[in-house]
Amino acid sequence: MLNMRLAQPKALVDINGLVALATLGPLETNLAGVAAQGPGAAFLEVGALVRQRQLERYALEEERTRLIHTALTYVGHPQTRNQGTVGGSLAHADPSAELPLLFLTLGGTAIIQSTRGERQVAAEQFFQSYFTTAIEPGEMLTKTLWRLPVPDEGMAFKEYRRRHGDFALLAAACTIKLGSDRKVQHVRLGLGGLADTPLLVDEVRELVGEHWAKERARAIAGAVVNRLDFADDYQASSSYRRQLASVLIASVLEAAYEDALAKEDLLCEH
Numbered sequence: 001m002l003n004m005r006l007a008q009p010k011a012l013v014d015i016n017g018l019v020a021l022a023t024l025g026p027l028e029t030n031l032a033g034v035a036a037q038g039p040g041a042a043f044l045e046v047g048a049l050v051r052q053r054q055l056e057r058y059a060l061e062e063e064r065t066r067l068i069h070t071a072l073t074y075v076g077h078p079q080t081r082n083q084g085t086v087g088g089s090l091a092h093a094d095p096s097a098e099l100p101l102l103f104l105t106l107g108g109t110a111i112i113q114s115t116r117g118e119r120q121v122a123a124e125q126f127f128q129s130y131f132t133t134a135i136e137p138g139e140m141l142t143k144t145l146w147r148l149p150v151p152d153e154g155m156a157f158k159e160y161r162r163r164h165g166d167f168a169l170l171a172a173a174c175t176i177k178l179g180s181d182r183k184v185q186h187v188r189l190g191l192g193g194l195a196d197t198p199l200l201v202d203e204v205r206e207l208v209g210e211h212w213a214k215e216r217a218r219a220i221a222g223a224v225v226n227r228l229d230f231a232d233d234y235q236a237s238s239s240y241r242r243q244l245a246s247v248l249i250a251s252v253l254e255a256a257y258e259d260a261l262a263k264e265d266l267l268c269e270h
């Protein structure tokens with residue numbers, strides 16, 4: 001923003017010295033309402049100053065954080081991820097950015113602090129419009145808590161961009177949990193690059209309690225693209241975006257379902 005002279009602040013505060021904001025690891029604090037989300041719920045606590053590259057490497061180590069790792073490999077370039085922070089990306093709230101999409105899809109909580117105290121904001125309320133979040137003047141984001149999928153939860157991330165390192169033309173993230181009868185128990189699908197904020201897709205709730213069927217995924221993709229508005233811009237026509245969204249939604253649902261099946265097979269083997 002500074003480089004392109006889109007932002008010309010009168011004062012710039014360097015927060016790089018706040019080492020307390022650079023912590024990364026499993027959630028250990030017992031924040032009311034966050035930790036108490038039932039058995040199996042686990043959270044990753046990410047300080048606002050954690051570099052994107054640091055989280056990308058950390059997330060490679062564990063299956064439950066794999067979706068975070070995958071999405072981060074799409075963020076800019078290794079050089080920008082070495083410098084860019086997780087908090088900076090979320091606070092910047094570019095509607096095409098990968099981390100906001102993932103934060104919303106997984107179900108995260110932002111911890112915001114000011115001299116008045118600390119408050120928690122769920123990802124669903126955090127992103128308010130283009131480059132606008134729930135952070136008020138005088139407040140800052142100190143850390144974020146990311147819900148991690150349970151071990152047998154399927155997950156997938158898909159993105160289409162014109163060149164490597166570009167922001168997404170469209171991105172989609174999905175998690176699916178199957179029951180022992182292989183019916184869908186829980187599903188979340190998020191889309192980025194389509195509106196002023198990343199979006200959670202309500203239509204996928206129709207899958208809950210049902211056996212998976214490819215046709216249902218395609219029908220849901222069709223219903224979503226019929227509901228949403230698509231605009232022409234210098235990158236793509238509205239009809240191109242509509243077609244892309246339809247394909248991406250169906251394919252991310254399918255990939256997450258396949259991942260859930262593969263995990264179920266793995267768990268059965270052990």
Ligand SMILES: Cc1cc2nc3c(=O)[nH]c(=O)nc-3n(C[C@H](O)[C@H](O)[C@H](O)COP(=O)(O)OP(=O)(O)OC[C@H]3O[C@@H](n4cnc5c(N)ncnc54)[C@H](O)[C@@H]3O)c2cc1C
Pocket residue numbers: 048049074075076077080081083084085086087088089091092094096097098099135139140141142165166167168
């Ligand atoms: C060439 C290039 C390609 C890129 N490609 C992508 C891409 O594909 N996908 C993508 O998602 N991003 C991309 N980016 C963006 C980049 O990766 C960073 O995520 C983004 O610029 C934020 O950088 P930063 O952490 O330095 O935050 P800053 O630029 O320092 O801050 C961004 C905004 O957030 C505010 N802010 C920062 N930290 C806090 C805080 N703790 N509390 C409150 N407000 C805060 C700042 O005041 C500012 O308004 C790209 C950047 C470049 C240069």
